[in-house]
Amino acid sequence: MATIYVDNKPYEVKPDQSLLSACLGLGLNLPYFCWHPALGSVGACRQCAVKQFKDENDTGGRLVMACMTPVADKVRIAIEDPETVEFRAGVIEGLMQSHPHDCPVCDEGGECHLQDMTVMTGHIYRRYEYTKRTFHNQYLGPFVNHEMNRCIQCYRCVRYYREYAGGSDLNSFLMRNQVFFGRSQDGVLENEFAGNLVEICPTGVFTDKTLKQHYTRKWDLQMAPSICVHCGLGCNTTAGERYETLRRIVNRYHGDVNGYFLCDRGRFGYEFVNHKERIRQPLLRKNGNQETITAEQAREHLKSLVAAGNKVIGLGSPRASLESNFALRTVVGPDRFFTGVAEADARLASLILEVLRKGPACTPSLTEMEMADAVFVLGEDVTNTAPRMALALRQSVRQAPMEIARKKGIAGWQDDAVREAVQEEKGPLYIATPNSTRLDGIATETFRATPEDIARLGFAVANAIDSVAPRPPNLPADVSNLAARIAQSLQGAKRPLVVSGPGCRSEAVIQAAANVATALAKSNPEVALSFAAPECNTMGLAMMGGAPLEAAFQAVRDGNADTVIVLENDLYRRAGSKQVDELLKNAKHVVALDSLPNSTTELAELVIPAGSFAEADGTFVNNEGRAQRFFQVFVPQDSILGSWRWLAGVGPGDTSNWKNLDDLLNAMAQSVPGFKRVPEAAPEAGFRMAGAKVPREPHRYSGRTAMLANINVSEPKPPEDPDSPLSFTMEGNPNEPPSALIPFFWAPGWNSIQATNKFQSEIAGPLKGGNPGVRLFEKAGGSAPSYFAAAPEGFHPKQGAWLAVPLYHIFGSEELSNWAPAVRELIPQPYVSLNAEEATGLGVVEGQMLQVGVNGSQFQLPLKVAKELPKGVVGLPVGLPDFKEWPMPAWVNLSRAI
């Protein structure tokens, strides 16, 4: 620790950071623009000027930029010195010269870093009387709005976009006061993390275009801490509501998981909550038609169905909360609860769980993944299946070259100097996937093969590291050489990381990844092994357990079940249509709880409107086994309720004593051993801060007495929340709540998201009181690590048949975000992918129709040439709306469509 003196007061701070970050960490107000905790310092904006003194006798001092000056023991600085105060006000006056008179119509207004900093520096009166420079704006796609006049040239956007997120299509152009930030021409921003520009930009140049459709100021949003539902990484989000529609998602800082950034699917996929087709009232099938009934009738009907026979089964879902799954499991009984996931997928999930629990490698958080200095990706296209992980991997390739800067004595936060020293040097990243990925550009080497061959490469790497590990038979020389190179890189690293996942739908790939990690762990206990999880609660459901969907099919076929309760699950996305048709038609009664209509709800007898993440409380377990609570954002007027609320009290399983969420959580902690710590994920409902709840609405929330006055001039009583310590009003304790309950980041003088600084125990460190959520399993030590033995045979192309492998899309492969209009614009049309050589062999060119035959059914799909797809393999997109693919990998035949 170093002692620094700020305005003659001593403070203890950590060395190895800049003075700016030290001051902000101490809670001092020092304005800045170009600095960002995740991007480091470049000293471009001159806004964080402070005066540095030689010693206590020095009265003159000299101006330095706090962001460029390292913390050292006995450093004396002054923030409040009149000369520096004037300097900072002068800088902002210059920045504001051409800033337009836009605040009233600017989406950033009220949460604008530029506004905050202007107020902080005391610049209040405009002296510049000449003309302002202007720009034309660009169309940047459905997510981000561009208003270039507002730019203050801090360069944070291009630094983030190009250097942090690895994008190439956003750049700075021109010079002096005309520097322009945009694309070379109008077009959709290509990077999957472009949405973060909204938060990176200190003013309103880049704003959220989806928010613009239903614009609301930050102070008018009713907000709650939430967890992203669009993949299994469990990024923390803040969801905001107004007038019963979800208005936007912003990042909620979590020191271990998402840090400062989200992916675009997570940020802009939320609009499914507002979709006009949402199921808002219960539906009951009468004379073949589904008719609206009241919530009371629905509950009675559900009760009668559950009570009538004891042949009720429940199908859970990996996109429903732990609570909802557990409620269903309790209602129908553990032995009649099925996971609602096809056996193949369930096996993959339980294999991943087994590998993570057994160890010896630990599963890292995303922040830990960013620190890895050698990465081996096996079979997972993380950009499209668990996007935020790709952003973490992009940071990991900077770790090994960081050594170059360290040797030159350059601190890691000196961003520009580090990049000068490192140049284009990249750390080892090996990617083995069936098709090209968006991370290939930063990869050391890529390997394109079928899932079997990818697994064989993994087994070979494990074998090259530790000769005890099983060696795949008949390995070609080039693959075994590649394996040796990968092994060498991983062995040379301090914190090697192996990444895999269920994306290839191959157990062998996961086993191979486990073997590599096991082999590495023998010599390096720091090795990390991470698996992507496709859905928000894939891990939680796997931990809860239950028989797979196929067993449910069998149960109905055998007559052991006549009533099926389907929980937030479109079975047609899980298994073949024939089997699901059979299940839904043979079952006498089908109850579907869901938020949006799908093929399953269409065939149900009773459809119950389930709350989405915004209308219910719950817990998700992310890919690293971290249980994280999300809180209800608003109370809808119609019958929408969290699934577990619908199921509580319908019997025959004992749910009668569940008065609130805590009762359910405690029951779950008792009956499922792995979930013992789940209730600790957030404070219980009875938690109070100085006797008061935590308000979901900011203290400036407006319109309380007019919002509903058109319906009735007498204001209704605000809804109560029996399930959490948060209130649905602006009343409550406005002070900083425990980290799991932070409804929004705001601090006096810091209206923008940059207020995050005030909630961290140190800059870019954990939130005060520790990051929220609990890890449900840590690696088990003790038992001797063992290898998976069975390396698969190599892939042999068949004459006249192709192996279909799944290809994922960040926009298109996830069920819920597909309903969001902005995401929908970027979803590709269904296609079939083939490499160029084989396409020529079939006599087709890009865009021409191909006849795809599988299991006797035929489809016509346009060809999309994939340069890197291996021979004998076709790629088919997964999960696209209105396109039903079949279980993959599978053999298909192809011909030119006539």
Next chain:
Amino acid sequence: MLSLLRTFWEILQHTFRPRVTVQYPDEKPYLAPRWRGRIILSRDPDGGERCVACYLCAVACPVDCIALQATEDPQGRRYPEFFRINFSRCIFCGLCEDACPTYAIQLTPDFEMAEYKRQNLVYEKEQLLIDGPGKYPDYNFWRVAGVQIGGKNKGESEREDPPTDVHSNLP
């Protein structure tokens, strides 16, 4: 006895004095132009709606009686989709007028708003929007703002240079 007579005398005197009571509503009182009465939404000199739905009046309102929702026309001009004032809550403090950056919301010298039903005191935009500029005849926010709207391109606002040519390399 004396006090009784004095009382009669006082009352008799009043018969010949001028009346203090104003015969409202037949007789209207004088209200200063700055009187803070019924709130209206004005239009700019070009006849367009002045309100840009910035929500500042709503947040300034101490009784939270203003609710609105912003929307935009296809050309980018922002305006309130609905604008509601619950006058049964309004305390006519004028903070909304102070907060308004476009002079859209103004308090007028009119207080005759009594209703038998409280519900009728909820005014929507149709009741609030007047046809003129009110107290500020000249101001037009859109002539100053940097955003582009229908009829005004980039660089056409007051004190603006023409838009930078991004494809030019001249200094």
